[in-house]
Amino acid sequence: MSPVRIAVLNLMPFKEVTEADFLRLLKGVSTPVEVTWMRLRTHVSKHTSAAYMELHYRYFDELRQERFDGFIVTGAPVELIDFEEVDYWEELRQIFDWAHANMKSTLYICWGAQAGLYHFFGVPKYALPRKMFGIFSQRVLSAVPLFEGFSGEFPMPHSRHTEIRRSDLERHPDLEILAESPVSGVSMVMTPDAREVFITGHLEYEPYTLDNEYHRDLGRRDDVDLPKNYYEADDPSLKPVDSWHEWALRLYENWTSLYLAKKRQDA
Template identity: 55%
Template sequence: MPLILPDGLPAIDMLKRENINIEDMLAKEDNKRPLRIVILNLMPFKATTETDFIRLLSNSPLLLDISFMKLKSHVSRHTSAEHIDRFYHTLEELSKEKIDGLIVTGAPVEDMPFEEVDYWKELQEIFNWARENVRSTLYICWAAQAGLYHFYDIPKYPLPKKMFGIFPTIPLKPELPIFRGFDDVFRMPQSRHTEIRREDIERVADLEIIAESEESGVSIVRSRSKREFFITGHLEYAPNTLDTEYHRDLGKRDDVEVPKYYYREDNPAKGPLVTWRSHANLLFMNWVNWVLGGE
């Protein structure tokens, strides 16, 4: 089934080269309403993140209409205003039509207290709106920490060194639809300087840890009463993303080591070994089915 994307989105050409079926906006005129997925993209380099998430969503057999949300209270310094104005819309604009699923990405602000992030109040408004109006929301990395803090007052804690690598992770509730088709162990990319802790989550009756790693800790939390998932890692990452981050920080930070379980023979010169992509595809396909209501 094709994806419906904004006309002219830079990611389209790359995705077509990967044989991903992209439909033009005229597909909206079909009698069958597509499933509407909105991505609130908080990452600085918008086009890269757009491509990462679209690539995963493309595996669904359902017709998906994907849109991008922007913040009114924050101006991106790394993506052109022309790109944002053309392809991104405010909550007020997007909420005029029904939104089925929301994805909130990570953001490079984890060292800051939540209240000091310049768009925190607007983000809280979006979180509250999504809880009441969207079937299901995926909160990714920093957004997962932000969502847990906003709704449940779960704190984050600084790490002595960056949690960096592709970590073996165990589904603790393998019977859940979100894990349909999963193996007993899957691998999740992690790239963060802070963490949330099991003991804080266990104090909240509405929260349940559904995936965890012995090394990287809490991996996926779900809300029992709401259709929300809080994912601490980056299953959407492309094969070279951690490599780019590693070389970016090399010699500039003393809390970043070679990402674990990522390079062939742990040697950066030999390049990354991709071990997470199949489960990433499964999780996002299962989530889309969850959004549809096919538990």
């Protein structure tokens, strides 16, 4: 079987960390995967060298004529900025429309999910009084193939200062709410046939990502608490409990095999 081709628009500041997070999952699935990293012309990364970006990333306008099976849009540290005020918003909108027209399925992650929901459906985001930070149990609401092998609940890491609300999503009949938590809210939303899948958390995170964020922001921000349901005995001197990796791997296995590879065979 030839590999499924996935393009990843990496909007996170520390590119190599995010690359490792996604490759950890995509290399663990049964379907061969070829990953291409995309960057923006309208934004220059401040935390990754120009030489690294030149070597490992390609611009959207260089890739838009190529054929890919799937697409991933990562989160970005701009969630407290209005969408239209983000310096690369217009280019991002072009990319979203390109993905909608050309991909079998796209995963929009965290701020990427909020941006995608706003672009396609006008769904707003709302600032939270405290950062949603930790591992929260999500209830499965729909028996879609994406959840094959899942039980009724699964854990998902969250790290965000804004939220979307169920009441806004319910106004759109083409949006199906797939999973939610009474604490962290709606976590997964899908359009028909999984053309777009919006995920408000970070199943791709490796075990120490939240730990690194916590110690980075400790004393620098006043809205960051100890990540919930994360450390052994809620003690930050102990190891984090990687409770979500099994479920993350299942989700990406289902996405690549049932939505990307299978749709290619059926085409």
